[in-house]
Amino acid sequence: MNSLKTILFFLLAVSNSFGQQGEILISYENQNNIEIKNDKQGSYSITAIGPDPYLFTVPLTFEISEEETIFTFEYFSTEYLNNFQVFFGPPVEENYSLYSSLGIREGWSSHSIDVREAIPKGWGKPGDVLRLDFGGGAGYTGQFRNFSFREPNASEIRKAQDKEALLKEKEAYKTELLSYLNTNFPNSITEINVLDSVIVISGFLSKMSPNYYIAEVPMHVQVTKAKEFELMYPISKSQGEYEVHVPRYSNQGDFKQDGLLSGWVILKKENDRFELQSHLRYMDKIEPVFDLEEAVLKNKKGLGNFHSNDFVTDLDSLGVGSITTNMWISKMLRTTPSVETMTFKYNGKEYFADRKWVEKHDKALKEASKRGVITSAIILIDKAVNTPDNKIGDILEHPDCDPSGIYSMANLTNPESVHLYAAAMDFLAKRYSNPKGDHGRVHHWIVHNEVDAGWVWTNMGETDSLTFMDTYHKSLRLINNIGKQYNAHSKAFITLTHYWNWTVDKHFYLSRDLLEILIKYSDLEGDFDWGIAHHPYPESLFEPKSWLDEKATFSFDTPLITFKNIEVLDAWVKQPYVKFKNRTKRTVFLSEQGPNSRDYTPKHLNEQAASIAYLWKKMEVLDGIDAFQFHNWLDNRSEGGLRIGLRKFPDDKEDPAGKKPVWYVYRDLGTDRELESISFAKNIIGISSWDEVRHTKKIK
Numbered sequence: 269m270n271s272l273k274t275i276l277f278f279l280l281a282v283s284n285s286f287g288q289q290g291e292i293l294i295s296y297e298n299q300n301n302i303e304i305k306n307d308k309q310g311s312y313s314i315t316a317i318g319p320d321p322y323l324f325t326v327p328l329t330f331e332i333s334e335e336e337t338i339f340t341f342e343y344f345s346t347e348y349l350n351n352f353q354v355f356f357g358p359p360v361e362e363n364y365s366l367y368s369s370l371g372i373r374e375g376w377s378s379h380s381i382d383v384r385e386a387i388p389k390g391w392g393k394p395g396d397v398l399r400l401d402f403g404g405g406a407g408y409t410g411q412f413r414n415f416s417f418r419e420p421n422a423s424e425i426r427k428a429q430d431k432e433a434l435l436k437e438k439e440a441y442k443t444e445l446l447s448y449l450n451t452n453f454p455n456s457i458t459e460i461n462v463l464d465s466v467i468v469i470s471g472f473l474s475k476m477s478p479n480y481y482i483a484e485v486p487m488h489v490q491v492t493k494a495k496e497f498e499l500m501y502p503i504s505k506s507q508g509e510y511e512v513h514v515p516r517y518s519n520q521g522d523f524k525q526d527g528l529l530s531g532w533v534i535l536k537k538e539n540d541r542f543e544l545q546s547h548l549r550y551m552d553k554i555e556p557v558f559d560l561e562e563a564v565l566k567n568k569k570g571l572g573n574f575h576s577n578d579f580v581t582d583l584d585s586l587g588v589g590s591i592t593t594n595m596w597i598s599k600m601l602r603t604t605p606s607v608e609t610m611t612f613k614y615n616g617k618e619y620f621a622d623r624k625w626v627e628k629h630d631k632a633l634k635e636a637s638k639r640g641v642i643t644s645a646i647i648l649i650d651k652a653v654n655t656p657d658n659k660i661g662d663i664l665e666h667p668d669c670d671p672s673g674i675y676s677m678a679n680l681t682n683p684e685s686v687h688l689y690a691a692a693m694d695f696l697a698k699r700y701s702n703p704k705g706d707h708g709r710v711h712h713w714i715v716h717n718e719v720d721a722g723w724v725w726t727n728m729g730e731t732d733s734l735t736f737m738d739t740y741h742k743s744l745r746l747i748n749n750i751g752k753q754y755n756a757h758s759k760a761f762i763t764l765t766h767y768w769n770w771t772v773d774k775h776f777y778l779s780r781d782l783l784e785i786l787i788k789y790s791d792l793e794g795d796f797d798w799g800i801a802h803h804p805y806p807e808s809l810f811e812p813k814s815w816l817d818e819k820a821t822f823s824f825d826t827p828l829i830t831f832k833n834i835e836v837l838d839a840w841v842k843q844p845y846v847k848f849k850n851r852t853k854r855t856v857f858l859s860e861q862g863p864n865s866r867d868y869t870p871k872h873l874n875e876q877a878a879s880i881a882y883l884w885k886k887m888e889v890l891d892g893i894d895a896f897q898f899h900n901w902l903d904n905r906s907e908g909g910l911r912i913g914l915r916k917f918p919d920d921k922e923d924p925a926g927k928k929p930v931w932y933v934y935r936d937l938g939t940d941r942e943l944e945s946i947s948f949a950k951n952i953i954g955i956s957s958w959d960e961v962r963h964t965k966k967i968k
Contacts, residue, residue: 322401575628764801786798
């Protein structure tokens with residue numbers, strides 16, 4: 269053992285007595301074909317560098333109880349590992365091991381493995397170890413932290429006990445949804461117009477019957493499962509075109525239910541039973557509270573993750589025309605009033621917002637608003653365990669949310685949750701659409717984060733893409749409808765990663781599939797002008813030279829959409845069947861992406877700058893792409909070693925938050941300094957003319 273390893277091993281072993289009780293530490297000494305690095309934040313960077321890569325943990329100095337059968341840790345990796353194996357020793361035997369897969373996690377994510385079937389009797393005493401195998405050969409790299417054991421939670425116990433029943437239930441529901449979507453109903457609702465206190469519903473009846481009704485279907489009700497409908501209104505006309513006026517609001521306990529958020533359906537009464545006679549229909553038109561002019565983008569150049577800090581003048585220096593800002597509504601809400609909250613009402617019920625949270629966003633949004641910058645707020649829902657007010661978290665977190673997710677899908681399974689979610693969005697939409705502009709302005713709403721990677725960023729448990737989108741499209745509609753209640757020009761955006769028609773992660777969906785499902789729901793249940801917030805990072809988030817991407821092809825079947833083939837997204841969104849009402853191109857924002865600088869050496873900083881020049885010269889001629897918000901503004905220590913910012917780490921010792929070369933290039937894009945500023949990039953990319961980066965052939 270050399271002296272350096274001896275010191276590292278000693279420090280690691282000693283740290284166990286000072287760290288959290290129950291934390292399992294990695295041994296630097298006992299490993300095979302593994303390279304381990306430890307950072308100041310307490311995480312391990314683990315790289316497989318040869319055949320049969322594995323490592324051992326430091327021998328336990330505490331006891332693991334028989335009830336603690338969940339092995340858990342957090343990790344960050346841009347790569348997929350199919351055969352992660354855990355052994356329990358000593359001795360190390362195949363019989364006492366199990367396999368798991370480690371999916372792509374482009375943010376720190378919890379991973380839990382139920383090991384009860386593999387753990388040997390009596391294992392878990394001081395001196396026992398784990399062996400962790402990272403595949404069969406070299407190549408995998410991931411960052412890991414907080415290895416430990418815990419008891420299964422209520423959800424895990426329920427899933428283990430009812431695994432087969434739950435699977436059958438989910439399959440049955442998927443079958444019901446497919447049947448509903450593929451049914452050609454005889455009657456239809458063709459338009460819903462929401463007025464101040466009345467909703468006007470128009471449609472067509474193809475067959476004569478005196479027993480037709482219009483029924484309200486609140487967002488928490490699954491129309492394919494509903495047996496009873498609380499609010500029904502007879503259709504006086506038995507055939508042909510009809511128009512029914514129904515009350516917008518109805519009393520539901522301590523609050524009023526707003527038909528603005530509900531779906532509406534035609535029912536036929538037969539022998540005291542009601543049969544569906546149409547698809548659901550959601551709002552088509554609404555009279556907005558405020559008469560606002562449509563905001564126009566100044567240019568395509570934007571900034572992601574904007575917040576108020578010492579560098580807000582970058583909005584001026586960079587010539588930014590749009591921003592995104594993160595809004596964790598679960599961090600905003602409180603269940604009880606205090607001197608630290610502000611009270612607001614929504615449909616008859618009082619709610620409470622954290623004053624500091626609101627004032628922080630006011631400050632940032634006013635900076636953007638006074639410069640005429642278009643703002644898109646990203647609406648995020650924390651898991652309950654990470655929510656300041658746990659009661660709020662319990663209400664908003666989706667009941668099927670798995671601990672592996674970073675954020676949760678909105679909970680639309682009961683009236684209380686839907687009303688709380690709607691109340692939060694009504695508060696934000698009203699505050700940030702007020703014509704006075706005294707709090708700033710939000711123009712658009714990005715609904716959750718990277719839903720094709722929903723297991724990580726918008727988790728609602730293990731489910732199929734159709735069931736997932738059945739819930740997500742309602743969340744999208746809820747925000748769309750409330751936003752348009754105050755600003756007729758606001759849009760709700762679906763948010764997607766660069767995984768277009770391929771993924772190696774079994775928990776991920778395909779972006780194109782989710783868009784096709786959303787189009788299907790829009791066609792059947794009322795189209796609305798949703799937009800697309802796409803994240804076309806390079807194939808590897810660590811590699812800025814996107815022109816080398818192998819999985820980015822110029823076809824609608826491309827595995828990925830990255831900087832290299834951004835023309836595919838431009839062409840796809842222009843297809844008639846994709847357009848809003850088959851006429852109007854949907855708004856496309858590239859709302860989160862930035863090329864990486866592997867370090868701060870001139871070579872890697874220049875490659876980062878060249879990458880953004882490469883994308884810009886492609887994007888500037890694509891009228892299907894409306895804006896690009898550069899993410900991240902500043903390099904962020906929590907992004908797994910990525911340096912995708914325009915500025916350096918704020919805590920960099922030599923140049924804290926210093927401007928990187930990419931900052932200056934981004935500043936000059938779209939100005940008369942552009943060509944001179946980006947001329948250096950041609951040699952890095954390997955071109956003699958910028959025309960060479962553009963794909964001009966037809967995409968199909």
